[in-house]
Amino acid sequence: MDVPRLVDHDRRRAELGEAAIRIILREGLAGVTVRGVAAEAGWSTGSLRHYFSNQHALQAYVVQATADTLRRRVLPRAQRPRTGGSVVEQVATIVEEMLPLDDERREEYALWSAIVEWERLHPQEEGSVSWNDQRALHRQCIAALRGHEPVRDPGQATAPHPDAEVELWAALLHTFVDGLAAQLMNTPSQVSAGTAGHLLRSLLRAVPRPEQPAHHTEVESPPQG
Amino acid sequence: MDVPRLVDHDRRRAELGEAAIRIILREGLAGVTVRGVAAEAGWSTGSLRHYFSNQHALQAYVVQATADTLRRRVLPRAQRPRTGGSVVEQVATIVEEMLPLDDERREEYALWSAIVEWERLHPQEEGSVSWNDQRALHRQCIAALRGHEPVRDPGQATAPHPDAEVELWAALLHTFVDGLAAQLMNTPSQVSAGTAGHLLRSLLRAVPRPEQPAHHTEVESPPQG
DNA sequence: CGCGTGCTAACACGCCCGTGCTAGCATGTT
DNA sequence: AACATGCTAGCACGGGCGTGTTAGCACGCG
Missing domain, CATH: 1.10.10.60 (Homeodomain-like)
Incomplete structure (x- = not known):
């Protein structure tokens, strides 16, 4: 043996x-x-x-392998340091790395959608694959809105963030990005890559920032549900 | 005969x-x-x-019949006149009629997703079913943001809107709603109905309105692509 | 009453699927 | 050189699918 x-x-x-x-x-x-x-x-x-x-074992492995592939392809692009341009432009280029704006990113988003679909149909698997990536995107949005480097995972995911407004706008941006991606995939004739860029930057310009506190949104409660 | x-x-x-x-x-x-x-x-x-x-004829009919069913169920709820509450609250209740916040609306959204999926896989059918409904939602968002009744379809869909800023924020709201719906369906453990309501109202509060022009967004071009 | 037409039910064919099984091949060890 | 073991290829079975065909039934009309 x-x-x-x-x-x-x-x-x-x-x-x-x-x-x-x-x-x-x-x-x-x-x-x-x-x-x-x-x-x-x-x-x-x-x-x-x-x-x-099993077929199930095959598909479970494929989902894991696909998630790993996506991480290796997308995360380095998103975490590449941005130096030039305004904060809006820096955040926009970060977010655009995750949007299906060309064939390569459309492929990546199609794979990501397949993973989410698989986990929606098989919710009992130990340790969701997409959860950590969702958190990573969330943290990426927070860090981008702050103009800082990505924060290290504090391990306490549900702890309230020091800046509730940044946390709120990160969640709003996260949701908006999900919608933009869905529209780019499902109705590309109505939302082109250029349109998506305009919409994204328009939303980012509406985000209140400390150095530009022109607009006050009354934050009532943290967005974690 | x-x-x-x-x-x-x-x-x-x-x-x-x-x-x-x-x-x-x-x-x-x-x-x-x-x-x-x-x-x-x-x-x-x-x-x-x-x-x-054919199976194809069956599925094509099913898609049409499902779309009709959804129109009869959702549109009256969304177009019901709102009187009380702030503009934010009025718009929120309109948009919430289309979000999968309870079992009934989850059913409706699952059917809607099936239609969109079918049309993505069969793009050559004459006359997309979902296109008109997308336009209806778009107009609904515009009208809601204006605080007016829904505008009649002018027949010229690509004509520039008189108020570019309202048009822009309607598109932003539309995209945000799509993302919120996707998150409610795909990751309900992360985005609950209460969280969705908070996020929606937070975004609506950030929309600049004529009587509250505290925040100026530089509109560069209309969002139609 | 008898007939013809519209409708129903059922079967047959070929294809693809998951999965269990077995004979054969290739390779490292003795 | 011979063997044992891991690996490979292929078949077989049962089931679901779309679709074509055909025999039988029910109803309205002459």
Whole structure:
């Protein structure tokens, strides 16, 4: 026993994941079948089932692998330091890294939507994949609105933020970005990339900032529900 | 020939539509199969195919019937006149009629999402169903922000609006509402109904209005893309 | 009453699916 | 060189799907 492995299981699984991602982009998450993924990767179904006993196990792995791929692709772009331009422009370029404004980001957003859909249909899995990423986007919005570097995760996610107004506007921006992304994906004929940029910057200009306190919004309670 | 009909075809089609809506709510649009709808309605597949030759014809009809059902349910609620409360509160209650804040409106939003999904997958159909409803929501937002009754459709959809700022904020509100609805559906544990209400009202309070021109947003171009 | 037409039900075909199973191949060890 | 074990390929079964076809039923009309 304990014979040295002949193949690298992790490498094989990663190959399967890449094939599955290609299928998701072509046919959506419902197209991720045992037979389909095996054919896309050039294998037989029996070989695939040596690594994933179930379709469920396959899809769960694919969701995880896709989330990892997205993190590696999107986060560095969003966290790249911005120096030039106004605060509005800096925040806009950060947010635009996550919006489906071109084919590459449309691909990324389609993959992200597939993950969210999968987790909506399978809510009992231990440890939601998208939750941490949602928090990361949230923190990114907060940090961007402050004009600071992203805050390290304090570990206490529900603790009230020191600046309730910034927290509120981060939540508003987060929601707005979700809507903008949905409109760009679902009704691209009505909301083009240029329109999205205009809308985003218009909203950002409406955000009250300390150095420009022209508009006061009465904050009643923190937006965490 | 021209023998009087023995059954009311429209009535039968409507029965099929209701059965299909139940299936959409249970299993999504992908569950709308010829066999499944026939079984849900208590028919045989042969009978169903007497009314719809294709699965495509069935689904196209179901999408249309669902859109009609939604219009009859949602539009009267949204267009009900608001008298009491501030403008923010009036607009909030209008918008909330379209948000998935309880089980009934979650059902409605799930049906609406199915329609949008279907039209995204079949873009070549003559006359998009959701386009007119998107315009209706857009006009509703504009009218609500103005505090007026809904404007009649001028027939010239791309004509620039007289008040560019209202048009801009209507588009921003529309996008924000889309994002809020998506968050309520996809991540209800993070965005509850109460949170959604707070966020919506916070955004509405930030909208500059003629009687409260405390904040000036530099409008550069109309948001139509 | 008998007939024709509209409607219904059921079956058949081919395809794709998940999954269990088994014979064969390749490789590291003895 | 021979073996044992991990891996591969392929088949088989049962089920769901869309769709074409066909036999049978019900009703209105002559």
